[in-house]
Amino acid sequence: MSEVVVIATFLTHPGQEDAAARFLDELLAPSHADPGCLLYAVHRGLDDPRKMVFVERWASRELLEEHIATDHIQDALKAVGDYFAAGPEIVLYEALPGGEADKGSIAGHATGTGAPAAG
Template sequence: MTSNDAVVVVATIQAAEGSEDKVEQALRAAIPAVHAEPGCLRYALHRDLRSPGTFVMIEKWASAEALGVHGKGAALRELGAALDGLLSKPLSVQTLTALPEGDGDLGRL
């Protein structure tokens, strides 16, 4: 598998007012299980500096197939259950492919 097969995902999670801590805890709890999934190259949680209730998960998967397995896996099912009722809107998920330019290491995740 080459790095050209990799898929990058940016998932934006918006906590309902007053649920920020619970959402963060649920997201953090899922990370070790996802890191152990085959094909997981990156699964990194971030918080928006201007909107503390907005979390962004930046993911990198070895292939679309690995991402598909993740999407049907236990870790994501459990995370979905843990987030039930805690979000102000549905998750926003972008699935991306790199268009590297310039320095290959700097031009792609």
């Protein structure tokens, strides 16, 4: 099993930026408790606050799939249209670290070693 990085992007309905941020914030605690969650962080666009993104790290694709199957994520996916005009666009990545160990990958930055965290 190898670590998976997920980038999930969303575009809010006009005027729904704050409500959408609260909606996504409610997913943090239960997702952080899911097995295999190494990082689950929401971000808002600086130049366009309607753009929101989750940056995630999961210990394995299997554990990510378990997370997606949880009630809190399935319920959220059903409500996405209430807050977002587009998304989620979800793309899975594998790390291709390079350069300085603690700057060449998200995992390396998190652990300060350039290697995925033990899980």
